[in-house]
Amino acid sequence: MVVAKDKVVAIDYTLRDSEGQILDQSDAGRPLSYLHGAGMIIEGLESALEGKATDDQFQVVVEPADAYGEFDDGLRQQVPRSQFDDIEDLEVGMQFRVNTDEDEFTVVTVVEIDDEEVTVDGNHQLAGVTLHFDIKVREIRDATREEIEHGHPHGPGGHEH
Numbered sequence: 215m216v217v218a219k220d221k222v223v224a225i226d227y228t229l230r231d232s233e234g235q236i237l238d239q240s241d242a243g244r245p246l247s248y249l250h251g252a253g254m255i256i257e258g259l260e261s262a263l264e265g266k267a268t269d270d271q272f273q274v275v276v277e278p279a280d281a282y283g284e285f286d287d288g289l290r291q292q293v294p295r296s297q298f299d300d301i302e303d304l305e306v307g308m309q310f311r312v313n314t315d316e317d318e319f320t321v322v323t324v325v326e327i328d329d330e331e332v333t334v335d336g337n338h339q340l341a342g343v344t345l346h347f348d349i350k351v352r353e354i355r356d357a358t359r360e361e362i363e364h365g366h367p368h369g370p371g372g373h374e375h
């Protein structure tokens with residue numbers, strides 16, 4: 215069996231940036247389980263997995279455009295510090311959910327604070343970052359009809375509900 219649409223795939227992964235620093239990884243013995251073709255994982259990684267077999271091990275480099283997008287200066291914004299008056303211990307690195315539209319929200323990160331203004335950044339933390347993945351395919355199985363309807367796998371490493 216190979217990785218294809220409507221297969222549930224379990225992978226071990228390590229994600230590094232271009233300097234070799236580890237950004238994220240699956241825990242030993244607890245692979246990430248996802249439904250292939252459902253857009254659950256970033257596009258560049260999903261297409262690299264297509265056609266791979268169990269125990270295949272490979273590296274893939276995903277450019278920002280196929281991952282979390284390019285860094286957008288327009289998403290940096292200065293807001294009056296008074297808007298954060300009710301936040302205790304405001305500091306760089308804090309994240310807030312802000313509504314961009316009625317039902318939509320985005321997460322912004324505080325990147326700079328001075329006496330009058332706070333600079334927040336709405337870029338994804340990995341925007342503009344080229345991603346280097348080490349992947350090992352652990353398991354491939356057919357998705358159940360229910361999993362396909364839900365758009366995610368169930369069971370170990372997947373949705374528990």
Ligand SMILES: [Zn+2]
Pocket residue numbers: 360361364366367368373375
């Ligand atoms: Zn479900």
